[in-house]
Amino acid sequence: MASIVNIGRRIELVPIDPHFNDITIALYRQQQEERAVFRVHTYSRIEGAATRIEDVVQSMKILGGMQERPDGLLYFPCGERHEAACRRVFLEACKLEPNTPVEPRPLHTLDKKSKLTITVDSMGNGTYRVKSNGEGRPAERRVSAIAGGLIKLGEMEASEENDTVAFACGQSHDELVGLLLVRAPNVRVILRQEEAGASRGVLSAPSQQT
Numbered sequence: 765m766a767s768i769v770n771i772g773r774r775i776e777l778v779p780i781d782p783h784f785n786d787i788t789i790a791l792y793r794q795q796q797e798e799r800a801v802f803r804v805h806t807y808s809r810i811e812g813a814a815t816r817i818e819d820v821v822q823s824m825k826i827l828g829g830m831q832e833r834p835d836g837l838l839y840f841p842c843g844e845r846h847e848a849a850c851r852r853v854f855l856e857a858c859k860l861e862p863n864t865p866v867e868p869r870p871l872h873t874l875d876k877k878s879k880l881t882i883t884v885d886s887m888g889n890g891t892y893r894v895k896s897n898g899e900g901r902p903a904e905r906r907v908s909a910i911a912g913g914l915i916k917l918g919e920m921e922a923s924e925e926n927d928t929v930a931f932a933c934g935q936s937h938d939e940l941v942g943l944l945l946v947r948a949p950n951v952r953v954i955l956r957q958e959e960a961g962a963s964r965g966v967l968s969a970p971s972q973q974t
Contacts, residue, residue, distance in 0.1 A: 770794075771803055776851040778858045784816040791854040799843035801833065802850055820857045826866045828853035829939030842933040849918040849940050856943060869942035875949045878906045882949070884914075884941055890931035891923075892941055913948030914941070 772792035780786045787808040794801050804820050806813055821838065824830050828850065830838045840846055860866065872883040880896040880903060887893055894911045896903050908926040915922055918940060920929040931937055 800845035801837040823857035842935040844933040868939045890934045913951035
């Protein structure tokens with residue numbers, strides 16, 4: 765008799781993985797007593813699917829600064845869920861081809877819109893300050909916009925200063941910030957794309973996957 769295992773609530777979905785036989789991969793969240801934990805899962809039983817899932821897990825650990833339990837569940841060292849940020853880590857990890865070298869993203873990026881170099885400095889206690897190599901009101905407005913992008917993508921908290929954001933957990937997450945910084949300048953486009961993808965995504969039952 766088959767047993768039913770509660771793998772948690774699905775929070776993100778890649779309907780078609782272009783890097784491995786178009787399988788469907790999903791991210792699930794479970795809330796346990798000590799912390800929120802996440803599971804990367806596919807119903808596909810084709811050969812190599814488990815290895816592909818492990819590739820995504822290992823990439824998430826590097827890109828998001830996450831840790832892995834012996835049972836394969838992922839979590840943030842602070843114990844908080846940081847769900848929006850974790851979803852982004854999952855999506856970015858799934859974009860990588862198998863066997864691709866993975867490194868944490870740096871805390872700086874080139875903003876194509878303003879041509880400015882945007883840098884994020886860790887101030888401690890989960891607080892980060894956004895700055896640029898430009899001067900004047902246009903540069904200030906762009907810094908403020910990118911700080912707002914970090915807030916939306918990572919569910920971070922705003923401060924009285926338009927260039928400063930923080931994680932509510934009070935702990936630093938440099939890897940997360942580096943990953944989110946790449947997308948923060950175009951946050952509206954990213955969110956629209958994710959909404960469109962979510963409306964199309966369906967996690968097929970095991971019998972319907974190859």
